[in-house]
Amino acid sequence: MSEPIPYLDLRAQMKPLRAELDAVIARTLDNCSFCLGPDVVQFEQDFAKFCGAEHCVAFNSGTSALHIAMLLLGVGPGDEVITTPFTFVATSWAISYVGATPVYVDIDDATFNLDPKLIEKAITPKTKVVMPVHLYGQPFNVEAILEICRKHKLPLVEDSAQSHGAKFNGKVVGTFGEISCFSFYPGKNLGAAGEGGALVTNNAAFAKRARALREHGSTVRYYHDEVGYNYRMEGIQGAVLGVKLPHLQKWTDARRRVAHRYHELLKGTPLQLPLEASFAESAYHLYVVRHPRRDELKAYLDANGVGCALHYPLPLHLQKCYANLGYKNGDFPFAEKAGRECLSLPIYPELTDAQIDRVAAAVKDFFAK
Numbered sequence: 485m486s487e488p489i490p491y492l493d494l495r496a497q498m499k500p501l502r503a504e505l506d507a508v509i510a511r512t513l514d515n516c517s518f519c520l521g522p523d524v525v526q527f528e529q530d531f532a533k534f535c536g537a538e539h540c541v542a543f544n545s546g547t548s549a550l551h552i553a554m555l556l557l558g559v560g561p562g563d564e565v566i567t568t569p570f571t572f573v574a575t576s577w578a579i580s581y582v583g584a585t586p587v588y589v590d591i592d593d594a595t596f597n598l599d600p601k602l603i604e605k606a607i608t609p610k611t612k613v614v615m616p617v618h619l620y621g622q623p624f625n626v627e628a629i630l631e632i633c634r635k636h637k638l639p640l641v642e643d644s645a646q647s648h649g650a651k652f653n654g655k656v657v658g659t660f661g662e663i664s665c666f667s668f669y670p671g672k673n674l675g676a677a678g679e680g681g682a683l684v685t686n687n688a689a690f691a692k693r694a695r696a697l698r699e700h701g702s703t704v705r706y707y708h709d710e711v712g713y714n715y716r717m718e719g720i721q722g723a724v725l726g727v728k729l730p731h732l733q734k735w736t737d738a739r740r741r742v743a744h745r746y747h748e749l750l751k752g753t754p755l756q757l758p759l760e761a762s763f764a765e766s767a768y769h770l771y772v773v774r775h776p777r778r779d780e781l782k783a784y785l786d787a788n789g790v791g792c793a794l795h796y797p798l799p800l801h802l803q804k805c806y807a808n809l810g811y812k813n814g815d816f817p818f819a820e821k822a823g824r825e826c827l828s829l830p831i832y833p834e835l836t837d838a839q840i841d842r843v844a845a846a847v848k849d850f851f852a853k
């Protein structure tokens with residue numbers, strides 16, 4: 485058998501950047517700028533510019549950025565936040581951390597993103613925020629959701645953790661909502677050498693308070709205006725992200741090339757392929773196909789040297805940690821069906837045409853048997 489194709493290969497991206505990364509990490513060690521510091525400040529400016537936003541505040545994770553977003557919008561105990569049950573759990577953590585309640589709304593069957601048509605029915609006097617996710621790299625229907633937010637005077641928070649550089653109607657995600665949160669977890673489209681995250685906003689007061697909250701609630705050292713957190717980005721992560729950011733557009737283009745090749749090769753198969761909505765230019769964080777025989781297909785691909793993964797097998801409303809919310813099987817049929825049927829094929833900028841062809845051939849073999 486030829487070399488296995490890993491589901492994700494971070495080493496391929498590290499190799500060509502290694503000398504540059506070594507140099508900036510060494511500089512950080514020489515300067516001892518370990519927590520925040522000049523490289524983080526520079527990265528914040530560069531990433532804000534990339535998003536077309538006025539402010540970027542860097543954090544130690546995307547989860548921390550989402551948590552602070554909830555605090556900035558005054559979400560607290562007794563409040564409700566409308567969000568998707570089909571995402572990585574951290575979207576809901578932010579809501580739980582401030583003592584509020586996630587209120588789930590089902591996804592759209594074709595795009596996996598929150599279905600705008602179902603949002604209004606879920607709004608109550610306790611609703612404080614609407615927080616959808618640009619899932620798998622594909623922007624949600626920003627226009628439709630913003631219209632509902634404006635009508636009900638609700639702020640929008642974008643969970644953009646999977647969608648650096650994705651475009652809605654030609655404009656990069658990050659400034660459609662009051663706040664947009666990103667993750668730089670190593671496997672994300674822009675990954676640190678460890679944990680990292682950021683919050684992006686055009687609201688200067690939010691940015692100022694976010695900077696204080698991430699640093700123990702202080703703007704002057706040892707004076708604490710409110711209860712804060714230790715959510716600072718490390719200096720080394722700022723340095724690494726600064727080296728990688730200039731490559732992001734090229735990497736996004738490469739991800740789109742991989743997706744289009746998969747699409748051409750797989751369009752005759754029984755798989756349901758990712759649908760790019762007419763308004764969307766996906767950053768293809770993931771390439772997720774669907775089939776009722778998903779588990780058999782995954783076992784077959786695993787056995788034939790093709791790595792694949794599940795994002796996400798169990799929707800959040802059915803997770804043990806949220807049993808107290810009182811949801812049951814059948815509440816969100818499309819999220820549940822997606823959980824049963826979706827399969828993520830390998831996608832990263834460095835994936836070669838030959839590798840893509842082998843993945844597609846293995847999929848076709850499975851259905852030919």
Ligand SMILES: *Cc1c(COP(=O)(O)O)cnc(C)c1O
Pocket residue numbers: 545546547548571572574575617643645646666667668669679680681
């Ligand atoms: C990765 C991710 C997060 C959390 O980011 P971390 O940096 O891992 O804390 C939040 N939401 C979504 C949708 C994610 O994919």
